[in-house]
Amino acid sequence: MLYIVIPVFNRKNFTKECLLSLKRGTNQNFKVIVVDDGSTDGTAEMLREEFPEVEVLFGDGNLFWTASVNMGIKHALQQGADYVMTLNNDLEVAEGYIENTYKWMAQKPNAIIGALEMDAGTREPAFGGEIVDFKLNKVRHLLHELPKEKQVGLHAVSQLPGRGLLIPRAVFEKIGLLDQDRFPHYVADYDFTHTALRNGFELYVNYDAKLYTYPEESGERQNRQSKSLANFYKHLFDIKGGGNLRDFTRFTLKNCPTPYIPYYLANGYARRIFGYMLK
Incomplete structure (x- = not known):
C-alpha cells in the first residue's frame, strides 16, 4: 500500500486543493496522512469536515518540515506501508499522477522516484531532476538537456526534492528516516536522497508523473x-x-x-x- 504524507502549517486552501486533486486521480489506491503542525487557520476543522478519509496527526508548531514528514512516515510504516510518498500541500497533482507512479514503481520497485514539476500558472515544465558534480561544482538540470520527445519515462538523477518523492519501505529499513537533527526544514530531502544513492538505491525522475507547483508561494x-x-x-x-x-x-x-x-x-x-x- 502507498501512503502519502503531507506536512502542513496553515494555508488551508492550498491543502484543500492538493487533496481535491488527489481525489480526482484515475488511481485511488493510496492513503493520505496529513501532519498538521499547529495550524491556526481552521485547517483541522476543514480536514475533519471535508476529508474524513484523511488521517491527521498533530504537532505543536515546532516540528518544521523534516520532523513533520518523519512523524507521518513513522506512522505509515507502522500501518504497514510498502511505499511512502512525501508531498507538499502547495501543489496539485495531475489526474494520472498516481497511475503513472504505480506504472514505473512496478518497473523499479526498489528505486526512489521523483516527479516532473509543472508551473501551475503556465502549465510548462519547471523542474525535471538534477545531477550534481561535486568535482566541478556544477548542477546539471535534465529539463534543459532533454529534447521534448525524450521528456517521458524515467531518467536517472543524483538528488531529488521532497515534492512528490516516492520512497520504498526498504530504503527506510536500510538508512533510517530523514535527518531532522541536522536539517530541520530545508535540505533534508536532498541529503536523504544522496544518502540513499550511496547505499545502493537508484534515483529517478518520472516524467510521466506530473504535479503542478506554485513557485511564487515559496517563503x-x-x-x-x-x-x-x-x-x-x-x-x-x-x-x-x-x-x-x-x-x-x-x-x-x-x-x-x-x-x-x-x-x-x-x-x-x-x-x-x-x-x-x-x-
Missing part, C-alpha cells in the same frame, strides 16, 4: 521579492532561509567527497551571499 521566493537587511539575514541564517549557511555546510560535509569540500564550500557561500543581492 524564499517571497523573501527575495522584498529585499532588506533583515530578510538577507533570514536568507542566510533563519531555519526557513533558502540560503541557510549552516544547512549548506552540514550538507557539504556529509555528502561531498572530502577532496572537493573546500572549493565546494567557498563557491557555495559566495553564491548564497551574492546571489541574494543579484537575483
Whole structure:
C-alpha cells in the first residue's frame, strides 16, 4: 500500500486543493496522512469536515518540515506501508499522477522516484531532476538537456526534492528516516536522497508523473521579492532561509567527497551571499 504524507502549517486552501486533486486521480489506491503542525487557520476543522478519509496527526508548531514528514512516515510504516510518498500541500497533482507512479514503481520497485514539476500558472515544465558534480561544482538540470520527445519515462538523477518523492519501505529499513537533527526544514530531502544513492538505491525522475507547483508561494521566493537587511539575514541564517549557511555546510560535509569540500564550500557561500543581492 502507498501512503502519502503531507506536512502542513496553515494555508488551508492550498491543502484543500492538493487533496481535491488527489481525489480526482484515475488511481485511488493510496492513503493520505496529513501532519498538521499547529495550524491556526481552521485547517483541522476543514480536514475533519471535508476529508474524513484523511488521517491527521498533530504537532505543536515546532516540528518544521523534516520532523513533520518523519512523524507521518513513522506512522505509515507502522500501518504497514510498502511505499511512502512525501508531498507538499502547495501543489496539485495531475489526474494520472498516481497511475503513472504505480506504472514505473512496478518497473523499479526498489528505486526512489521523483516527479516532473509543472508551473501551475503556465502549465510548462519547471523542474525535471538534477545531477550534481561535486568535482566541478556544477548542477546539471535534465529539463534543459532533454529534447521534448525524450521528456517521458524515467531518467536517472543524483538528488531529488521532497515534492512528490516516492520512497520504498526498504530504503527506510536500510538508512533510517530523514535527518531532522541536522536539517530541520530545508535540505533534508536532498541529503536523504544522496544518502540513499550511496547505499545502493537508484534515483529517478518520472516524467510521466506530473504535479503542478506554485513557485511564487515559496517563503524564499517571497523573501527575495522584498529585499532588506533583515530578510538577507533570514536568507542566510533563519531555519526557513533558502540560503541557510549552516544547512549548506552540514550538507557539504556529509555528502561531498572530502577532496572537493573546500572549493565546494567557498563557491557555495559566495553564491548564497551574492546571489541574494543579484537575483
